[in-house]
Amino acid sequence: MIKKLKAAIIGPGNIGTDLLMKMQRSEWIEPVWMVGIDPDSEGLKRAREMGIKTCSEGVDGLLPHVIADDIRVAFDATSAYVHAENSRKLNELGVIMVDLTPAAIGPFCVPPVNLKQHAERLEMNVNMVTCGGQATIPMVAAVSRVQGVEYGEIIATVSSRSVGPGTRQNIDEFTRTTAGAVEQVGGAKKGKAIIIINPAEPPLIMRDTVHCLTSGEPDQAAITASVHAMVAEVQKYVPGYRLVNGPVFDGNRVSMFMEVEGLGDFLPKYAGNLDIMTAAGLRTAEMFAEEAANGTITLPARG
Amino acid sequence: MNLKDKNVVLHDMSLRDGMHAKRHQISLEQMVNIATGLDEAGMPLIEVTHGDGLGGASVNYGFPAHSDEAYLNAVVPKMKQAKISALLLPGIGTVDHLKMARDCGVSTIRVATHCTEADVSQQHIGMAAKMEMDTVGFLMMAHMASPEKILEQAKLMAGYGANCIYCTDSAGYMLPDEVSEKIGLLRSELPANVEIGFHGHHNMGMAVANSLAAIDAGASRIDGSVAGLGAGAGNTPLEVLCAVLERMGAHTGIDLYKIMDVAEDRVVPLMDQPIRVDRDALTLGYAGVYSSFLLFAKRAEQKYGIQARDILVELGRRGTVGGQEDMIEDLALTLAKQKGLA
Numbered sequence: 001m002i003k004k005l006k007a008a009i010i011g012p013g014n015i016g017t018d019l020l021m022k023m024q025r026s027e028w029i030e031p032v033w034m035v036g037i038d039p040d041s042e043g044l045k046r047a048r049e050m051g052i053k054t055c056s057e058g059v060d061g062l063l064p065h066v067i068a069d070d071i072r073v074a075f076d077a078t079s080a081y082v083h084a085e086n087s088r089k090l091n092e093l094g095v096i097m098v099d100l101t102p103a104a105i106g107p108f109c110v111p112p113v114n115l116k117q118h119a120e121r122l123e124m125n126v127n128m129v130t131c132g133g134q135a136t137i138p139m140v141a142a143v144s145r146v147q148g149v150e151y152g153e154i155i156a157t158v159s160s161r162s163v164g165p166g167t168r169q170n171i172d173e174f175t176r177t178t179a180g181a182v183e184q185v186g187g188a189k190k191g192k193a194i195i196i197i198n199p200a201e202p203p204l205i206m207r208d209t210v211h212c213l214t215s216g217e218p219d220q221a222a223i224t225a226s227v228h229a230m231v232a233e234v235q236k237y238v239p240g241y242r243l244v245n246g247p248v249f250d251g252n253r254v255s256m257f258m259e260v261e262g263l264g265d266f267l268p269k270y271a272g273n274l275d276i277m278t279a280a281g282l283r284t285a286e287m288f289a290e291e292a293a294n295g296t297i298t299l300p301a302r303g
Numbered sequence: 304m305n306l307k308d309k310n311v312v313l314h315d316m317s318l319r320d321g322m323h324a325k326r327h328q329i330s331l332e333q334m335v336n337i338a339t340g341l342d343e344a345g346m347p348l349i350e351v352t353h354g355d356g357l358g359g360a361s362v363n364y365g366f367p368a369h370s371d372e373a374y375l376n377a378v379v380p381k382m383k384q385a386k387i388s389a390l391l392l393p394g395i396g397t398v399d400h401l402k403m404a405r406d407c408g409v410s411t412i413r414v415a416t417h418c419t420e421a422d423v424s425q426q427h428i429g430m431a432a433k434m435e436m437d438t439v440g441f442l443m444m445a446h447m448a449s450p451e452k453i454l455e456q457a458k459l460m461a462g463y464g465a466n467c468i469y470c471t472d473s474a475g476y477m478l479p480d481e482v483s484e485k486i487g488l489l490r491s492e493l494p495a496n497v498e499i500g501f502h503g504h505h506n507m508g509m510a511v512a513n514s515l516a517a518i519d520a521g522a523s524r525i526d527g528s529v530a531g532l533g534a535g536a537g538n539t540p541l542e543v544l545c546a547v548l549e550r551m552g553a554h555t556g557i558d559l560y561k562i563m564d565v566a567e568d569r570v571v572p573l574m575d576q577p578i579r580v581d582r583d584a585l586t587l588g589y590a591g592v593y594s595s596f597l598l599f600a601k602r603a604e605q606k607y608g609i610q611a612r613d614i615l616v617e618l619g620r621r622g623t624v625g626g627q628e629d630m631i632e633d634l635a636l637t638l639a640k641q642k643g644l645a
Contacts, residue, residue, distance in 0.1 A: 151362075153361055153362045153363065155363050155629045157627060157629075157630075160419065160420060165422070168420075168422045168423050168425075169422070169425055169426065170426060171393045171394055171423045171426070172393070172397040172398055172399075172426060172427075174394075175394065175395075175397055176397065192361055194361065194363060194394060194395050194626070195394040196394060196624065196626045196627055197394065197417065197420045197423065197624075198417075198622065198623070198624050198627070199417065199419045199420065199447075199622075199624070200621065200622030200623075200624075201622075204621075204622075207629075207630070207633075209363070209629035209633065211362040211363070213362070244633065244637070245632075245633050245636040245637060245640075246636075248632070248636065253362065255362075255632070257629070257632075257633040257636070
């Protein structure tokens with residue numbers, strides 16, 4: 001029985017290559033195409049060496065092969081500027097789009113919090129928020145599922161080497177998008193996000209702090225149990241996701257101090273911020289594949 | 304050192320950096336009282352925001368008594384000659400905050416990044432320059448990078464549209480020779496129409512001497528704070544710097560007695576603790592740690608029984624940068640666990 005969904009990755013950069021390496025171990029997703037725009041790029045060369053079909057004409061080069069190769073899911077690791085067009089063209093052919101760019105035209109997806117709902121509804125485009133969002137929103141949700149969160153604040157500290165030019169040129173997008181998802185997915189009434197870039201050598205592992213202000217005195221036992229359960233959920237796809245300290249309670253403040261170490265596939269281990277994006281993106285596609293195999297959802301019909 | 308007839312623009316920090324020392328709890332009335340005193344004394348530029356800049360209101364840095372907008376709306380209309388500036392740290396505040404500040408009548412925007420990460424400031428510096436504001440690039444923790452690296456980053460900010468670049472000694476770590484070298488290189492390599500500034504902290508007792516070295520090496524804007532009200536052991540005490548510069552024959556346009564009176568009569572009475580080089584503030588300078596960590600480390604000492612000095616030295620060893628206040632409680636918890644205290 002063929003259960004794996006066939007996939008294309010758009011954008012053969014660091015994220016796309018790391019995703020490809022993770023995908024090659026997946027029981028549910030089979031990488032078939034890597035799409036770039038420069039035939040001589042290192043990323044496409046690496047993909048070819050890994051036995052993946054490549055094209056260098058952007059998404060338009062992939063479109064004629066979508067039906068023949070039965071591509072069911074695509075990962076966009078390009079930029080917010082081209083994502084909308086990429087998504088429209090592939091959705092038309094019945095390809096589910098997992099958006100790793102900041103475009104956020106589809107709903108935010110943080111796997112342990114709301115992925116199942118998206119999969120059951122067969123959302124054709126889901127957005128993976130930001131690295132800081134993937135690392136922290138599960139913790140906000142772990143508190144808010146126990147008790148109302150009036151205010152959720154996250155501080156993501158990442159190594160300078162792991163922050164690319166796209167993020168740097170539009171760092172406001174990170175703070176706005178993450179704060180929005182702390183509210184919409186994390187369940188906080190008001191969200192705030194802060195990002196700090198640290199140039200220390202050797203590079204520091206991604207660190208994240210999550211503060212929640214609860215409505216009323218926090219139920220310490222229930223919140224602690226919920227936080228530990230949520231950490232275990234995230235560890236299923238990011239084994240290096242660790243609760244370093246907390247939850248700490250101080251009045252109505254609940255604080256968690258996290259560390260995110262990557263698997264070190266293509267990206268170095270300190271770049272847990274990038275790893276948690278690729279791992280969450282892959283986890284998302286896998287859930288769609290599982291739901292399709294279970295018959296909970298029916299993928300778009302093909303002749 | 305000959306600073307005779309040099310013109311120096313002083314920039315007061317008591318209502319921004321001083322917010323750190325006041326846990327961001329300065330009242331609107333106190334702010335207006337100090338700002339009007341400074342205005343009358345001839346201070347040309349006064350910074351007003353949360354200590355961590357626009358949008359700094361947070362659990363991580365502390366919630367202020369009032370919003371940035373409320374402070375700016377209270378102070379700006381009261382100024383007769385002084386201009387008001389606002390600080391913005393990309394990653395904390397956004398261009399939305401910047402536009403809000405402009406609408407409140409702020410004329411100078413200072414965009415601050417760690418001294419090696421200037422490329423996160425492009426959209427903010429670009430926007431401020433496009434709105435024809437006095438636009439400053441503010442390279443923090445400048446002791447952590449070489450003069451060449453500071454110059455490279457300064458050129459990025461100037462390229463985005465900044466008309467003034469600051470070498471910022473956020474940790475109060477620098478000694479005068481380092482200030483001379485870094486400011487000197489910036490002055491000789493940046494275009495003449497780009498001003499150079501220096502921002503000192505007094506953690507090693509060097510803030511006045513460093514400011515003089517900066518002026519001598521070509522800086523024309525100097526930050527300080529009346530009565531030194533600021534993070535760590537405070538900023539360069541402006542009434543002291545004014546007196547020194549007057550003795551040296553440099554021009555600041557400030558009435559010395561008036562600024563002395565603002566310091567003594569308006570600022571000192573509202574201090575929650577003496578702003579001095581105590582052992583923890585000295586540790587900031589000695590270990591090269593961001594000055595606003597001081598009160599957070601002292602509070603962690605109270606709560607977790609780990610000496611503030613030990614926390615600060617370890618944060619220095621780990622290469623923490625401005626804004627990483629969250630690491631203080633995290634580290635205190637870890638050290639307390641190791642000692643079997645928590």
